[in-house]
Structure formats: structure tokens, C-alpha cells
Amino acid sequence: MTKAVTVLGTGLMGAGMARSLLRAGLDVTVWNRSADKARPLAADGATVAEDPVAAVAGADVVVTMLFDAESVGAVMTEAIGAMKSEAVWAQCATVGLDGVEALASLAAKHNVPYVDAPVLGSRQPAEDGKLIVLAGGDSGLQDALAPVFDAIGTRTLWVGPRAGDGHRLKLAANSWVLSLTAGTAQALALTRNLGLDPQLFLDLIAGGGLDNGYAQLKGRAMIAGEFPAAFSLDGAVKDAGLIAAALRSAGADDRLMTAIRSQYESAAAAGHGDSDMSAVFVTHGQEDAQ
Missing domain, CATH: 3.40.50.720 (NAD(P)-binding Rossmann-like Domain)
Structure with missing residues (x-):
């Protein structure tokens, strides 16, 4: 035992x-x-x-x-x-x-x-x-x-039964998590940069078919500009690279994940690598709007 x-x-x-x-x-x-x-x-x-x-x-x-x-x-x-x-x-x-x-x-x-x-x-x-x-x-x-x-x-x-089967599903799951976080960041940045309160986007999707608890959680952090690490940007960069490699090895198109990785990479390079991956919002608008 x-x-x-x-x-x-x-x-x-x-x-x-x-x-x-x-x-x-x-x-x-x-x-x-x-x-x-x-x-x-x-x-x-x-x-x-x-x-x-x-x-x-x-x-x-x-x-x-x-x-x-x-x-x-x-x-x-x-x-x-x-x-x-x-x-x-x-x-x-x-x-x-x-x-x-x-x-x-x-x-x-x-x-x-x-x-x-x-x-x-x-x-x-x-x-x-x-x-x-x-x-x-x-x-x-x-x-x-x-x-x-x-x-x-x-x-x-x-x-x-294969060593690696757990990872195959984990990489698929992480591809969704990374895409959702980056997509939420983009929607909030666009809302704000078009002159609206970004909270309006979260209010819009709340309770409907487009709502997602993770988007709400990360979205609130993005709006507040508070990024205590639950999963770091450096980790997001690493995992996005592993996902892109897995897509290529499986003969699938890796262009979307490669683009998403570049956004996390930009935020990490700007000094936010130890912050939560929701800090990708910084490069999606917070600094650009200043």
C-alpha cells in the first residue's frame, strides 16, 4: 500500500x-x-x-x-x-x-x-x-x-495504456484553455479600445450560451490589471509551443496555436513571465492605449 x-x-x-x-x-x-x-x-x-x-x-x-x-x-x-x-x-x-x-x-x-x-x-x-x-x-x-x-x-x-496518452488529452485541453484566455483578452481589449467599458462584454455573455466561468474569472483579472499567478505566462508560452509541436506531428494545422503563442510570448518578453497568463491582456491593449 x-x-x-x-x-x-x-x-x-x-x-x-x-x-x-x-x-x-x-x-x-x-x-x-x-x-x-x-x-x-x-x-x-x-x-x-x-x-x-x-x-x-x-x-x-x-x-x-x-x-x-x-x-x-x-x-x-x-x-x-x-x-x-x-x-x-x-x-x-x-x-x-x-x-x-x-x-x-x-x-x-x-x-x-x-x-x-x-x-x-x-x-x-x-x-x-x-x-x-x-x-x-x-x-x-x-x-x-x-x-x-x-x-x-x-x-x-x-x-x-500508452505512456503519452495522458499527455495527448492534456495538450488538447490546454489548447482550449490557452485559446479561451487569449480570445477573452482580445474581446475585452477591442471593447475598451472602441471606447466602451470592457465590463460590458462580460455582462453581455453572462448567463447565456456564450458564457464561461473561466472567461469571467480571467476577464475580471484582466480588467482589474491584477495578475497573481495561478498559471504563469512563461508556462503558457511553454505549453503553447508543445501544443503546436503536437499539432505538426499529428499532421494538423498549427497556425492558430502558433499565433496564440506569439501573444503570450510578447507579454512574457515585456516582463510579465511570472505573472498569471491572463496578463496576455497587457499586450492586447492596456499598454497600446496609453
Whole structure:
């Protein structure tokens, strides 16, 4: 039975996931490349490891939630040899299809059971244990991972048997999230730049077939110009690039996602990379109107 879980990466998402695991009564060890992001979790009951090798040594499940495929690969190349026999690696970061394959190969090389398990949700759902887990891999690992996935999420969807199946659905979902956020930003900027109060757009769609809770949430932040990060602009740039690459590899047209990525990229380049992705609004009108 899974009792000990290690979380490698305690940024916006990983810290909340670690706290959710602690609330579920699991023994949690955490590690982060920037140690100051891991140390506060000691007050919640986590063991803070000094290095990834020590972090994974006693774990039944190792959860990776680092920024990208390169960072996950570098950390796990160092740590994977220290995992105990039968421990399972749940790879929850969004790393793209090529990244999934590379990490699955690393796991296979070391005979480590591996599940591709990206999560749908942002900082607050991670804190509340209300993510959706999109798992791809051997269904025989479901029992071992259930205590972990049940702690961090409200629902686990086993998408398919291949490592990468979880990512295939996650990239499709993120394409919708990124498109919706950018589209909301454009509509609000156009409303304001045509001389109207942008709140009128949100009022217009409220309660009708065009309404969307996410658009309302992000739209209010855009109008207020307040962008505390739930999902960062830098993360949006990264994921948009992974989505565009997946579209190309599938023989689909990537032009829309490439254009959307350029908008997030412009906002990040303007100094908003650590802000919430709703700060894409800045380049859609706030600065242009000044």
C-alpha cells in the first residue's frame, strides 16, 4: 500500500499537491531546485530533502512536477537509481509528447514503473486537491497510484495504456484553455479600445450560451490589471509551443496555436513571465492605449 510519496518540484502546482497529499495522511518528502520554495512545507508536515537522491530513496511513489522535460530529465537522471524496488514514478508535469517518450525511456532503462499523469487545473485546485489527473500507462498500477491521485484530484481519468496518452488529452485541453484566455483578452481589449467599458462584454455573455466561468474569472483579472499567478505566462508560452509541436506531428494545422503563442510570448518578453497568463491582456491593449 502506498504510504510514502516524494514530490520533486514545489512551485505553483507542486506545493499545493504536496499539501493535499499531507492532508490525506500520506508521508510526504519534498525537494525543489530552489530550496526556499520547499522549506515552508516543513510547517505542514513534509520532510524537506536536501537533494533529489535523498528525496526519492524511501518513496513508494515519486511525483515529478518540474517546469519542463529538460528539468524533469536532469533531476530524474540523477535520482532514479536511488528509487527502491517497485516504487512507481508518476510524471505530472506538462512536458510534451517527445518529452514523455524520453522520460518513459529513462524509466524503462532503470526498470522503474512509469505513468504519464499530467493534471488539469491551476494553483488553487492544486491547493484544494481538486485537480483532474489524466493518466496514461499500465492500468495495473492504478491501485498503487490511487491514494496519490485521489489526494490531489477530484477525478482520475485513465486515458489509455500508452505512456503519452495522458499527455495527448492534456495538450488538447490546454489548447482550449490557452485559446479561451487569449480570445477573452482580445474581446475585452477591442471593447475598451472602441471606447466602451470592457465590463460590458462580460455582462453581455453572462448567463447565456456564450458564457464561461473561466472567461469571467480571467476577464475580471484582466480588467482589474491584477495578475497573481495561478498559471504563469512563461508556462503558457511553454505549453503553447508543445501544443503546436503536437499539432505538426499529428499532421494538423498549427497556425492558430502558433499565433496564440506569439501573444503570450510578447507579454512574457515585456516582463510579465511570472505573472498569471491572463496578463496576455497587457499586450492586447492596456499598454497600446496609453
